[in-house]
Amino acid sequence: MDNENKTRLLAVDDEEDLCEILKFNLEAEGYEVDTANSGEEALEMDLTSYRLILLDVMMGGMSGFAVARKLKENPATKNIPIIFLTAKITENDKITGFNLGADDYISKPFSIREVLLRVRAVLRRSETHAAEETVEEPHTLEYKGLVVDLDRKTVIVDGEEVPFTKTEYGILCTLLEHPGRVFSRYDLIRHIWPTDVLVSDRTVDVNITRLRKKLGQYAGNITTRLGFGYYFDK
Template identity: 40%
Template sequence: MEKLSIYVVEDDESIRTMVVYALNGSGYEAQGFPGGRSFYAAVNEKKPDLVLLDIMLPGEDGLSILKHLRAAPETSQMPVIMLTAKTAEMDKVRGLDLGADDYISKPFGILELLSRIRAVARRTVESSKSAAVNGAHSYDYGNVHVDEDGHVVTVDGEEVLLTRKEFRLLCDLLRNQGRVLTRDQIMEQVWGFDYGGATRTVDIHINTLRKKIHDDGTMIQTVRGIGYKIDKEAKE
């Protein structure tokens, strides 16, 4: 079985060396980078399966790098775990808002880090491979077509680029047509954990998703004070 490749972007050499050593010793294929420049160069050569990204970096910080990754088609779905300062609550929320898959606070233990990596890998890399093997569904709603297996969304026949979080959010709502999903339920199902402080993250992703699929709120409906839903049938 091919090893999961992980890039570690961390300017503290002692932390970077320790993490890379631990990951390689745990069956992963890890490489470390002190900042954005060397990281981008490596990504252009070979894209990793997952990225550990420190927020506090010299030059371009981790949040800016994350935003860059999510904006580029070739890296928009790359799983990213943010490394944050223990007290930096706002950084955690901003990271999730920008599409991070998870975060881990410093100082952290290697066992905790490995557990977070396995959890994100299950939700992203392995689940994508499983969908390809077992098959997935397609959905049609008005002028929107979603191919869950091929990870393609088209609007009026034109493909639109969604991040992995936006795509999972859309599929989850379509899979539960007629049901109202609370923000906490969406956070749990799409991000894989319950973090009440980041429910605004759901609203931000809904708004971005609506813009990309040209929805004025007719398809993805806001249920005030609760969450969101898609009706069972498209309205003419």
């Protein structure tokens, strides 16, 4: 596999032999692994290039907790997952670590199989979280020169803001959000009007007529499917 396509990890531990063991076994699993033998050395590296950091807690000089604090204070590295490696796990240690943003703990001595499983699990959670953060709800509904601003609750028709009633706006959003889907009068009543308000089919038709008049050249996109209802035709 090309190194550019590999997931890069950093193992930080003042035990050089342990770093080499981690590097050998993680690279056998397809990861690209760098090592550092102190917190100070790690902080001199380009940490933004790593997808996960394995970080020893008890090191000579700067502790793993201090390194983690530095990472989380930096906007460029604050979202990098951290797995702490430690021979000493008291409840207070765990609380400190998790408060610093730790994603997991592995107690020494550990099996390589456990490390591989935990690394895989943390990376999977991290990828899922990143994907969720990038999925944003749309703030506009658009068709050519017809733009509905969902934040400001306004409708722009060919560059000009056109006033819509709340009901007309609701109908337009419902149809434009699901182009091609036919909504019966009952569907629109259920979507738009409060449940305690009695609305007739005629009321729906009147609002559709008003809506079309305000849409200018896009009036024809609000299409009637006889016997079924209305839909937005793109």
